[in-house]
Structure formats: C-alpha cells, structure tokens
Amino acid sequence: MENSIQKLSRKDIVFLKAYQSARSIGGIGHTLLNANELPVFNTYSIKNVIVNRYPECQPKEVILQYSDYVNLHVGNILVSRGSDEAIELLMRVFCIPYRDAIMTFSPTYTMYSKIAEIYGIKNVIVPMINNVSLNFSKIKKTLHLVKIIYICRPNNPTGHILDIDSIIKILTYTVGKTIVVIDEAYIEFCMRENIVFLLKRFVHLVILRTLSKAFGLAGIRCGFTLAHKDIIKLLSKIITPYPLPVPSINIAKQALLPSAIFDMKHRVLQLQENKIYLLRFLKKSDLVQYIFHSETNYILVQFYNAKNIFDVLWSQGIILRNQTHEPSLQECIRISVGTKKECLRLISALKIISLN
Numbered sequence: 549m550e551n552s553i554q555k556l557s558r559k560d561i562v563f564l565k566a567y568q569s570a571r572s573i574g575g576i577g578h579t580l581l582n583a584n585e586l587p588v589f590n591t592y593s594i595k596n597v598i599v600n601r602y603p604e605c606q607p608k609e610v611i612l613q614y615s616d617y618v619n620l621h622v623g624n625i626l627v628s629r630g631s632d633e634a635i636e637l638l639m640r641v642f643c644i645p646y647r648d649a650i651m652t653f654s655p656t657y658t659m660y661s662k663i664a665e666i667y668g669i670k671n672v673i674v675p676m677i678n679n680v681s682l683n684f685s686k687i688k689k690t691l692h693l694v695k696i697i698y699i700c701r702p703n704n705p706t707g708h709i710l711d712i713d714s715i716i717k718i719l720t721y722t723v724g725k726t727i728v729v730i731d732e733a734y735i736e737f738c739m740r741e742n743i744v745f746l747l748k749r750f751v752h753l754v755i756l757r758t759l760s761k762a763f764g765l766a767g768i769r770c771g772f773t774l775a776h777k778d779i780i781k782l783l784s785k786i787i788t789p790y791p792l793p794v795p796s797i798n799i800a801k802q803a804l805l806p807s808a809i810f811d812m813k814h815r816v817l818q819l820q821e822n823k824i825y826l827l828r829f830l831k832k833s834d835l836v837q838y839i840f841h842s843e844t845n846y847i848l849v850q851f852y853n854a855k856n857i858f859d860v861l862w863s864q865g866i867i868l869r870n871q872t873h874e875p876s877l878q879e880c881i882r883i884s885v886g887t888k889k890e891c892l893r894l895i896s897a898l899k900i901i902s903l904n
C-alpha cells in the first residue's frame with residue numbers, strides 16, 4: 549500500500565531501484581578487487597587549508613594544471629564532483645525529460661542508464677556485437693530523439709577499447725544531431741592513441757576524465773569534462789556553485805604536479821606487471837572459460853561456476869564484482885588488479901577452489 553510520502557513523490561522514483569555501487573553492495577575483507585580503484589594509497593596531506601570560505605566553483609589552478617596535462621585550452625575544461633556528476637550535467641543540459649533519449653551500448657557502465665532513469669530520460673540500448681563492436685546499422689535506425697550517446701572507452705566492465713575509426717564514424721554520422729560522450733575514466737591504463745585532438749574537428753564531442761582511477765584519488769571526487777567552449781559554458785550554468793570541497797581541490801593540485809603525474813605513470817606500469825602475473829594464472833586455471841582482452845586495470849573473466857566462486861571468495865574477504873545480471877555476461881566476474889600480494893591471495897584461493 550502507498551504511504552503518504554510515496555503519494556507525494558514521483559512514481560518513477562518510488563519504483564526506482566537504486567544504483568548498486570561497489571561500496572553500497574559492501575563486503576568485508578582485506579582484498580577489495582571490486583571497484584577498480586588503485587590498490588595503493590598516496591600520501592597527500594592537507595595542512596593549513598582555509599575552510600571557513602566557500603571554494604572556487606571552478607578552481608583556476610586545478611584547471612590550468614589539467615589543461616597542461618591534456619594539452620587543451622582552459623576554456624575547454626570543466627571540473628566536477630567526479631565524472632559521475634558530469635554524466636548527469638550533460639543529460640540535464642541536453643535532454644528534455646519524458647521526451648528525449650540517450651543511447652548506450654551494452655554491456656557498459658550502468659550509471660548512464662541509472663541517471664537517465666532518475667531524470668525520466670529514455671535509454672535506447674544497442675547491444676554490442678560479441679560484446680566488443682558497435683552495431684552501426686541498428687544505431688542509425690534508432691537515433692531518433694537520442695540527444696546523447698555515451699561510449700565508455702575503454703569499456704567498463706569488459707576492458708575492451710573501441711578503435712578510433714569507429715569513434716570517427718559515429719562522430720561523422722551524428723554531426724548536428726547528437727552529442728557524443730566518450731568516458732575515458734581508464735584511459736591512463738591504456739597505451740592507445742589519445743583522441744583529444746578530435747575535439748578540434750568535432751564540436752559535438754565530449755570527453756570525460758577522472759582522478760578516481762589511475763591517479764588513485766577516488767576519495768576526493770574530482771572529474772573533468774573536455775569539450776567545445778560552448779558546451780563548457782552551458783554546463784557551467786547548471787553546475788552547483790561549489791562542486792569540489794576545499795580539501796579535494798588542495799589534493800587535486802598536488803596530484804597534478806609534474807612529479808606526481810610521473811609517479812602516477814610509474815604506478816600504472818607496476819599495476820600492468822601485476823595484471824600480467826594474474827593473467828598468467830587465469831589462463832591456466834580450469835575454473836576459467838574465457839578471459840576478455842583488457843586494456844585497463846581490471847579483467848573480466850567468465851568462469852564455469854561464477855556464483856560459487858564469487859561466494860566462496862566473498863566469505864574469505866576477497867571481494868570481486870559480479871556481472872552476471874548482464875544477459876550477455878553470463879558467469880562473468882570483474883576483477884580489479886590489486887597489489888602483488890592481493891593477486892597472490894586471489895590466486896591461492898582460486899587454486900583451493902580448483903582442488904575441491
């Protein structure tokens with residue numbers, strides 16, 4: 549039965565199933581390989597920050613540093629409370645609720661569809677072919693009323709990266725019709741070509757970046773939008789007045805110093821070694837059906853009995869991310885690459901399951 553609060557609220561929110569983040573799903577353990585975070589922590593300190601005053605809405609120095617990092621003009625950059633906020637700001641600027649739609653390619657990051665649902669925006673889902681390539685003929689047929697296309701590159705949870713030719717193809721096809729958002733949360737882990745140069749050619753391209761993954765700063769909530777200045781101006785109109793707390797701005801500044809960027813690249817290489825080590829084991833394991841090719845800091849693995857493996861590891865404090873809710877990802881589990889020690893723990897636990 550509806551209570552009085554439910555009667556007052558939007559019906560679609562009453563029936564909404566909340567987004568399940570790695571953190572909200574929980575799991576208690578020493579080996580957290582479920583959120584694609586960097587497994588090592590940085591030692592930033594935030595002494596002597598002034599917090600009685602509100603922060604700058606768009607902290608100039610952070611933007612300037614990021615502009616150096618990506619080699620782009622400051623007028624093409626917006627900073628937000630993680631890139632999740634940017635995903636939302638874009639929908640609020642470009643989509644009219646209960647009329648317009650976004651388009652996504654499954655399987656992909658589920659926040660796009662969840663945010664769309666919250667705003668009453670339709671999500672046109674075009675499944676990828678074999679989980680890796682775009683179905684262009686289907687895309688063309690269903691673009692009506694689609695205002696934004698979200699592409700995750702490299703893709704979460706598969707780890708696959710869409711080639712630049714496909715990106716250009718979709719950008720060419722959507723000129724004047726649709727905004728194309730390329731979510732590059734994991735781009736630092738991937739040695740492929742940069743697509744920032746395409747911003748000069750396509751005014752409807754938006755690139756999302758974050759300090760949450762390779763920079764190891766998921767806790768400060770800092771993301772960046774790279775786009776044509778007209779898009780940045782529209783987003784600036786609707787962003788909250790103070791998206792980033794003063795301590796976050798302070799740490800972001802430290803993380804974007806040239807020496808810290810150098811350290812970040814070093815950590816990425818170290819993690820790459822751990823990934824190779826873990827892959828070497830997985831390829832031999834008799835529990836494993838298939839391993840998705842990954843250009844990121846996580847590996848999507850199809851097991852023979854994912855549920856059992858997930859549950860046994862969970863009970864031992866090794867927390868992974870289950871992907872079996874996705875129709876095309878039966879028996880799949882996403883594993884974030886941890887420290888060498890964490891990889892070892894996972895490998896030993898899997899070896900014991902193999903024996904039983």
Ligand SMILES: *Cc1c(COP(=O)(O)O)cnc(C)c1O
Nearest residue numbers: 630631632657704733758760771
């Ligand atoms: C982790 C992740 C994000 C979230 O980034 P925040 O900056 O922490 O909000 C965005 N997109 C994808 C694909 C992610 O996996």
